[in-house]
Amino acid sequence: MTRDSKIFLIAAVAVLLAGLLAPHVLKNPFYFFAGYVILQYVVIATGWNILGGYAGYINFGAAGFFGAGAYASAFLFNTFGIPLLGGLVAACLIGALLGVLMGYLTLRIQGVYFAIATLGLVIILETIIHNIPALGGARGIVVYGPPPPAWAAGPSQYMFFLMLLIAVASVSLARWMQISWVGRGLRAVRASENAAECSGVPTLRLKLLACAASGAVLAAAGAPYPFYTSFVEPVTVFSLLIGLNAIAMPLIGGTRTWLGPVIGALLMASTQQIATITISSELNILFVGIVLIAFVALAPNGILGLVARRSRETPR
Template sequence: MRRPLIVLAAGVALAIALVPTFGTNFAVTFGFQFLIWICLALSWSMFSGNSGYASFGHGVFFGIGTYAAAAMLRSTDMPFIVALLVAGLVAGALALVVGLAVFASPRFAGDLFGLITLAMAFIVMTVVSNVAFLDGGTGVFVREHTADSWIGSDTRHLFIVAALLVALCGAAAIAAANTRWGTALRSIRDDESVAESLGVPTYRYKVVTFAISGALAGLAGAPQAVFLGYVEVGAVFALNIPLFVIMMAILGGMTRWWGPVIGAALVVTLREALLGLGSAELAQVIVGLSLVVVIALMPHGVSGFITRLTPARTIKGGAR
């Protein structure tokens, strides 16, 4: 794990040193959004990419983390770091409860698991809309409560927080790719019944990893609440969020920890460039067609294609 961790740390340190100092306001804002997408793609792929259980509700954990942080910042005088931790804990707790219930039965696997996570999104949206502390149907104003704080005074500070979260998500993804934990998850993806017969505690691995995945997405929601300034259900729990996350993971390739990073870079950059043409619908169509082309020509994603072109000696010893 040493080499990929060093590469990850160096990349994050370089981004923190250069972008907030020399980047324009647009570059910092774009960079922040890009880093948040990386966090979501890495956290989704850590569970779904390794285990084969495709979750369509990953945006729920991101959204509940956003709302938890927004509620804390609006209703208390706690510093942002507390709101950040609360966002991760609430999202992780929700994922833990869902995992304990769903993974207890082998019937909730495959496509049915995806449908359950999708239904979870509508349930959580309804609850948040009717709980006054979270939203109550009016939305949550965050900007006025953070304008005088370090985190809310400059988007560059949000960029630094997002970069540190990328480091955390990346470290978790590297661990899932290079340890027995990841090997157990991939054995579930290959054949869960065989994995169980060989003594792999599949239930425990699925529940714990799903909870960690949800917690990481919730952590990413905290700086997003400050960035938005005003949090409302329709935007935070939009269904296009998990769909874009899945697209990023597939485009980049889920067999390598850094694949979702490549996918996030491609989707975010392509979408931003196409939005400049003035048509959001055209941007979505072209991004979708790009996904189809990559799946047809690169079944293991862009990262798999890059690895095939790279001499074996450069990827040996944990570069995955």
């Protein structure tokens, strides 16, 4: 294990411990209620970045995977009484499957076409859910989750810790994919797909792997959602705002490394939480739009790109 990996492991354990101890310090459950959403976006941004950042394939359909995960866990719980952890595993499998399916359909086409096709995935999934009575159609489904276990301080605190676990697991997966042979291959794909193919990089297999991992993480972000809100309906889980944030957050943080989406999500999601409470949800969307345009036009490599440029310019 390298020195960096040791630091990462210690940091991950420290974050989890802090999450476990936090309810004893912060008594107001609202912090955990809001924190859940922020962590959810850390997972979404991280999942999106595996395919979008490392391989350079832009997925507009993050909400499709998120919604599929949410519906999977809600359906399994309501129909078969399968608890959330089982639903989480099922959501990951469905997300990975959807990812591979999407990959097979669309990876032969590149760039813009891929992006448009992924936008289609959301609409098709939303239409399907609307038309299946067993999944509640347009009315949605109500989920009465079990009470939280005794060690948790309350339902919000429990859901918060669960999302923290998912976030740490997702970030670890994204970090592993970045520093291993997978990440090297995907970087080659991103730089030049033809050159990579010619040098013997198994591009199609790597891209399918990235699709599967990205899909699984995005669906995992959605799986606890029905238990968090006690309710799922197509319009919210397939919302454009999820797809937008999934792209905006990594782009603002920086797409080259696992840290970029984490920074972007923490910054953007907390600002949005504050903006939604204190101002209005319309201005919140306006804010995301303007920040997005500014970053794309002025700092295309995100915050981490700015930091890297600054440290290159000042000789040490």
